[in-house]
Amino acid sequence: MIYGNRAVGTPCCTHSDAVIGSDGFGIASPADQWERVPQIGRVVIGDDVEIAAITTIDRGALDDGCNESGVRLDNLIQIGHRGRIGRNSAIAACTGVAGSAEIGGNCVIGGGVLIDWPHVAGNGGN
Numbered sequence: 001m002i003y004g005n006r007a008v009g010t011p012c013c014t015h016s017d018a019v020i021g022s023d024g025f026g027i028a029s030p031a032d033q034w035e036r037v038p039q040i041g042r043v044v045i046g047d048d049v050e051i052a053a054i055t056t057i058d059r060g061a062l063d064d065g066c067n068e069s070g071v072r073l074d075n076l077i078q079i080g081h082r083g084r085i086g087r088n089s090a091i092a093a094c095t096g097v098a099g100s101a102e103i104g105g106n107c108v109i110g111g112g113v114l115i116d117w118p119h120v121a122g123n124g125g126n
Contacts, residue, residue: 006059009047009069017054020045024058024081024099037061041082046071058083058099068105080117 002008003021014020026037041060046069051057053075059065060082067079070088077091080099085091089103092111097103100117109115 003043003059006043006045008045009049011048012045013050015051015053015055015075018051019056020051021059022056024061026061026081039081041065043067046087049073052077052093055079061099074111 001019002014006021021043023039026039027034028037029035039059039061041062042064043057043059044064044066046067048069049067049071051073055073055075055077057065057067057079058081063082065079065082065084067085068087071085072090074091074093076094078096079085080097080101082100083097084102086103086105086107088105089107091109094112095109097115098117101115103109103115
């Protein structure tokens with residue numbers, strides 16, 4: 001499913017049950033109950049990106065999230081709101097990328113990895 005608030009390059013391949021542009025985990029608790037925070041950013045997907053089955057890319061809460069050109073995402077990946085994946089990076093299955101986390105270009109990330117914010121994965125495969 002591809003939600004409306006997004007920009008997708010060409011060619012872009014999305015497999016079954018991939019979700020692009022859904023709300024992130026936008027909640028706040030100023031008092032004794034959870035309140036929803038509007039998610040008004042977009043998802044921007046570059047050219048030549050492949051998104052495998054059951055992968056979710058949340059749109060940004062305030063700013064845009066971005067997958068640059070040449071990115072490859074395997075099955076069962078969660079990219080949180082405003083997450084940024086650099087050009088030609090590849091991420092294997094069962095990986096979670098927290099909202100606002102940034103991954104540099106040409107990175108390869110193995111399966112079953114959790115990347116938390118404010119950590120930033122290196123550039124050039126570091």
